[in-house]
Amino acid sequence: MSPSQHSESGGRRLDRRRFLTTAAIGGATIVGASALGGLDADAAFAEPMPSLDTAIPAAFAEGRIVAINRNVLDVAGSHGERYLIQLTNATSVWKLRTTTAEAIEVGDGLYARGAAMPDGTIAADAVWVNIVNVYVTIRGIAKDRLHLQHGSAEVVGHIVPDTTTASYLGGALTADLSKTRIGQEAQVLGAWRPADGNIDIARVSLGH
Amino acid sequence: MACGSTSLWAGEATWFCCGNAWGSCGSAGTGACGTCQSSKHMAAWPNLSAACYDITRPDLCGEGMPRRTCGAVMNVKHQCSGATVCVTLADCGPRTKSFCGEATCCNGACRTNRVIDLTPSAFSAIGSLSSGKLPVYIYE
Known part of the structure; x- marks a missing residue:
């Protein structure tokens, strides 16, 4: 059963957000595996989303990781904020592909979505590490x-074997990049490399 | 100004970063309105101004989108899940003309052409950033 679906626990139906906050409050530290099944972020949204528990406010965080303490990410926001992000059994992690918390490193950038906890931390539902989605030529x-040219900057987009895919004018994803042309406009979704500022390409959508 | 429920448009939503942030976003700036931040529920609209429209040209894809300016608010609803986010316009985009005919589908129903760009905060409220695109309805 996907964590986006309901699961029985103690005779009470739990939605994804209720589960992750319960896990966070309970001090769950198991990351990268779930008692509820697959944790892919796309799969979490493949089914109609259950109504969120309005008693638990949603939260979003953006910034760079300055420390990792067990299952808590210490994140410096780009506008001076500071976030403590808890990873729980229900947290999905993306870093170029769906992965586990062990792939997260200090210095990585991230976007995180989750629930605001009473102690000020965020119990993460999904964490996207180093993800970028840029319009390029x-x-x-x-x-x-x-x-690639992104605005006035030149960026190298690395083709990652068994990972990089292309879509031509909205067509199906393919590993064949042979129809890519110089001067073509494209959208690149990938993982930023903090060390050199380049990008590992997950998907390139080719336009006209 | 509050987000409304009057149908305005439908199509693909994509996402972009803006403001002073990490990675490739660092050079993006605060957008055409000077207020855009990735961590806020904001959006880019293809017809934010005449100059913007000249760049995005949604009409070339059959999308005669109306003018909406900086600060306008819209509800963006995922076509299948029903998840909704209220956003404030803060930039010009997406470049609709570059991807004419592109479709995004769920449950067998598709939306065609890029009609709105959401910040990571807004996009992640209704879908996964790793999907890159979502089929949406837009209300004001």
């Missing part, structure tokens, strides 16, 4: 990379 093509 293709300036160069090599076997293992695309040279």
Whole structure:
């Protein structure tokens, strides 16, 4: 059963948000595996979303990770905020692909969505690490990379074997990037590399 | 100004970053309205101004979208889940003309053409950032 669906626990039906806050309050520290099944963020939204418990306010965080203490990410927001983000059994983690908390590193950027806890922390429902989604123009093509222009900046987009896919004019995803052309406009969804500012490409959507 | 329930448009929603943030967003700036931040429920609209429209040209994809300016608010609703987020316009985009005919589907129903760009905060309120695109209805 997906965590986006209801699960029986103690005779009471739990939605995803109730589950993750319960896990956070209970001090659950198991990350990367779930008692409820798959934790893919896309799958979490594949089914109609259950009504969120209005008694538990939603929360969002954005910034860079400055420390990792067990299952808590200490994040410095880009506008001076500070967030403590709890990873629980119900947290889905994306870093170029769906992965586990072990892939998260200090220095990574992230967006996190979850529930605001009474102690000021955020119990994360989903964490997207280093994710970027940029509009670019293709300036160069090599076997293992695309040279991209994003605004006035030049960025290298690395083609990752068994991961990078392409979509041509909204068509089905394919691993074949041979129809990519210089000068083509594209949207690149991928993972930013903090070390050099380049991008590992998850998906490139080619336009006209 | 409050978000309303009068149907305005339908199509694909994508996401973008803005403001002073990490990664590729660092050079994005605060958008055409000077207020855009990734951590707030904000959006980019293809017809924010005449100059904006010249860049995005949704009409070339058959989308004669109306003018809405900085500060206008809209409800954006996921076509299938019903999840809804209220956003404030803060930038120009997406570049609809570059992806004419592109469709995003759920439960067998598809929405065509990029008609609104959401900040990560707004997009993640109704879908997963890793999906990149969502089929949505827009209300004002």
